[in-house]
Amino acid sequence: MSTAAGEGAGARDPHAGGGPEGGPTGPENARHEGGRPRPLLRGVLPAAGAVLVAAAGGLIAVGCFLGLYVRPTSDDWCAGWKARDMGVLGITSDFYMTQNGRITNAFLSGLIYGDGLVGAQILPTVIAVCFTVGLVLLGREFVRFLGGRPRVLVLTACALVVQALVYFAGPRSYQVLLWAPATVSHTVPSVVGVWMLLLALRTAGHPRTAVRVAGLAVAFLVGFAMGTLSEPFTLVSGLLAALVGLLCLPRLGLARDWRPFTWCLVWCSGLACGLVVLYTSPGARWRRAQQPAKESMLSSGELRGAFADWQHMWGSVAGRPAFLGAAAVGVLLGLATVLGRGRRCEPVPGKRESRRTVPRGTLIALLLLPVPVVLLGSFAVVAGLRSGYGPAGWTYARTWTSFLVPMELALCGYGALLGARFGRRFRARRTDGPALVAGAVVAACLTLASVAVLVPELRRLTTTTVSRSVAWDAQDARIRAEAERGATDVAYRPLYIGGLAEPFYTQTYERDWVAACVSKWYGVDRIHRG
Numbered sequence: 001m002s003t004a005a006g007e008g009a010g011a012r013d014p015h016a017g018g019g020p021e022g023g024p025t026g027p028e029n030a031r032h033e034g035g036r037p038r039p040l041l042r043g044v045l046p047a048a049g050a051v052l053v054a055a056a057g058g059l060i061a062v063g064c065f066l067g068l069y070v071r072p073t074s075d076d077w078c079a080g081w082k083a084r085d086m087g088v089l090g091i092t093s094d095f096y097m098t099q100n101g102r103i104t105n106a107f108l109s110g111l112i113y114g115d116g117l118v119g120a121q122i123l124p125t126v127i128a129v130c131f132t133v134g135l136v137l138l139g140r141e142f143v144r145f146l147g148g149r150p151r152v153l154v155l156t157a158c159a160l161v162v163q164a165l166v167y168f169a170g171p172r173s174y175q176v177l178l179w180a181p182a183t184v185s186h187t188v189p190s191v192v193g194v195w196m197l198l199l200a201l202r203t204a205g206h207p208r209t210a211v212r213v214a215g216l217a218v219a220f221l222v223g224f225a226m227g228t229l230s231e232p233f234t235l236v237s238g239l240l241a242a243l244v245g246l247l248c249l250p251r252l253g254l255a256r257d258w259r260p261f262t263w264c265l266v267w268c269s270g271l272a273c274g275l276v277v278l279y280t281s282p283g284a285r286w287r288r289a290q291q292p293a294k295e296s297m298l299s300s301g302e303l304r305g306a307f308a309d310w311q312h313m314w315g316s317v318a319g320r321p322a323f324l325g326a327a328a329v330g331v332l333l334g335l336a337t338v339l340g341r342g343r344r345c346e347p348v349p350g351k352r353e354s355r356r357t358v359p360r361g362t363l364i365a366l367l368l369l370p371v372p373v374v375l376l377g378s379f380a381v382v383a384g385l386r387s388g389y390g391p392a393g394w395t396y397a398r399t400w401t402s403f404l405v406p407m408e409l410a411l412c413g414y415g416a417l418l419g420a421r422f423g424r425r426f427r428a429r430r431t432d433g434p435a436l437v438a439g440a441v442v443a444a445c446l447t448l449a450s451v452a453v454l455v456p457e458l459r460r461l462t463t464t465t466v467s468r469s470v471a472w473d474a475q476d477a478r479i480r481a482e483a484e485r486g487a488t489d490v491a492y493r494p495l496y497i498g499g500l501a502e503p504f505y506t507q508t509y510e511r512d513w514v515a516a517c518v519s520k521w522y523g524v525d526r527i528h529r530g
Helices: 003-011 026-034 039-069 075-099 103-113 118-145 152-168 173-178 180-203 209-227 231-247 259-279 282-289 300-318 321-339 360-368 370-389 397-427 430-452 455-484 513-522
Strands: 489-492 526-529
Touching: 039 118, 039 152, 039 173, 039 321, 039 430, 039 455, 075 103, 075 180, 075 282, 075 513, 103 118, 103 180, 103 259, 118 152, 118 173, 118 180, 118 321, 152 173, 152 321, 152 397, 152 430, 152 455, 173 180, 173 397, 173 455, 180 209, 180 231, 180 259, 180 397, 209 231, 209 259, 231 259, 231 360, 231 370, 231 397, 300 370, 300 397, 321 397, 321 430, 360 370, 370 397, 397 430, 455 489, 455 513, 489 513, 513 526
Parallel strands: 489 526
Antiparallel strands: none
16 A cells, blocks of 8 residues: 555545455455464464474473482593592593693583582583573574574573473484583584674674774683583584685675674684694593504594594484484474564565675575585584594583584474465465464474483483482482592492493502592592492
């Protein structure tokens, strides 16, 4: 309708045709009515979001509650006594000089274990809360990019579903969420990566120079810290930043200036500097010296072996269809993005928005960007694991988080684009309301099914974690009592969980580093199998 007609609406002819309010009729009214969310669909989307928040949030809440039942195992023993006896700076120096060079990893371990087990027990909750908030804020930016208004309930459902799948859909749930050495090395970096992406979106193109410079400084420092924290995350995030930086070259039309490219370059520089410090550290050199001589990881034999390991790894991931739940909840987000628009999102009559044309090839490259990041990044991780741990390195599933998180976010994003396209296609058709409702219900049901598949794994995790904590507490009280009476050699019964090492994993006691750390933990000279 023209502006003049809109201004004259107050003087309508009472005998004029139209709807109850005297508005337009025919196809124009159909478009007007179809352009707004149907009442039924307005109720389905929030209801689906609420159900998914309750379902996925309930699983994550149980996982966080299990943190209270976490007890030391494997690397916990070593990090615990070192943080207690050496302090934060002492354990950081020890890691750099004698262990592996991961100084940020050591610093965080010192903070976490500095007060006994409290830090390790609350860490899952801290991770879940920070991850949820970061993903919701990132989803809000994505929804605005699609031209919609953020719906907090649906965004929260997406954040919780993605997290639940990352934590519980893989083969090593205990290590991914509850075991502090693995969460610090592989889960925390993904959380930091989400927040750094938000920082890039907020500061890279900011009009104030001071804000941009501060953002670049933070990017370099955090990148350096990540380079000395987690090699798998460094490889995947560096690949992502490098490809994004290339797409943001001004000549490709995606970015107007060099600011996004500069941010990516600074982030990669921080990662590279951190990785160099880690690789050249005395601890890393000592660790490499302990490994038997073998072919270079770039040799044809090692590359073929890494490719076979990479296939085995993806065979394991493909055998867990619950991961596809991220795409289903993304479809729901896309529908909510398009169909949840109100008048605030409608174009103003007579006002043209300036749009910048991006070359079609650049847009296609941007759309397909997650594919090489996930595939090449996962191969780099597997190749690194094979180099460090041998042919069985690919089974260290805790490291998969570095590329599973980008994969899940990409699936959610692709699902959202599909849902938005589906919603736009039928939004203006008045008779297609049932199809939209059916699409939303199907997406919600598929997502709920993928979450329900995780329940048996969480039940098993709950049983093993709680039962082990009870047995551990009883054994801990006995050993401490014996140590107080002056015993120097105490009995210890291995309590296995999560596929992790416990004392007596090897027949040669002198090579049993777990037993040595348990002895240091309790202040005795030696332990024997109980």
